[in-house]
Amino acid sequence: MAEDFRERAKLWPKGRLYEDFAVGEVRQHHWGRTIALSDTLLFTTLTLSFNPLYSNRVYAEAHGHPDIVVNPLLVFNTVLGMSVEDNSEIGGPFVGVGALTYRQPVYPGDTLTARSTQGRAALGQQPGQRHRHLAHRGLQPARGAGDRLRTLQPRQAAPSS
């Protein structure tokens, strides 16, 4: 019995190959993520990101915010994280990010979703490298009401088939 289920199993694969990407394609990514206060406090403290706007509500309120400010790097990582299965799960190394603008603060309780527009794709630069570089342009998280919070350009190597 134990052997039988493995013989009958079919893999449901995850991720996409280089050839699966079309320039200009828009991808709405899965799940969405409500950022809890504990998420941003944990992220901020684990990364030693010491600015009291990210850890002290009284201080944040004294600077005009309604609550602690969610660490912008947590927002970035959450947006990129939700895009991984569609963009880069079986890719090669994550090689960089460019032109990221923080448009407005995110607060605990906000819900983020992510969307990507496929930018250019280019051959890998290393001799003999089978991977090719992809640039995802305009990864746009929304706070539920469609607010655009961030625009960024992550670059990622994706394997070709």
Place this chain on the structure above:
Amino acid sequence: MKLSDLTGKANYFEDFQVGDVIRHARGKTVEGLENVLITNLVMNTAQSHFNEHSMKASQYGGRLSYGGVNFSLCMGLAMQDCGENALAELGMDNIRLQNPVVHGDTLYAYSEVLSAEPSGQDDAGIVTFRHYGVNQHDKQVFQGDRRMLIKRRSHWADR
């Protein structure tokens, strides 16, 4: 208690001169606590960051620390000195992840002041830092620019 009692006294906008390079005092060793926890927290589904079994036979010998964790940690190591008195982080550019990081690697951070300019408000200016991340073997793993709106001492030191 004054707000200014809660943050440093030597890292207001006026303190940053173009060309200054700061060596940040602390390093941090990357382990599952940082990599796996944050990778899963942000729902990054790439198992190369959390499946030790599948990565054992790879060229890395184990799980790869997620690049977003690596540069968040490097920027975090730089935050107290560079951004403790920031009113806001404005953006990032030219992020480069140059070498892999695995569990057990220790990261250190350096920052260079690329520009320090007035902003549209009197009480703060915009500083662009270039942050560098280096591992325990003196190999650079990260470089990236971050723009921050930083309080001016003239307006905030006594508040």
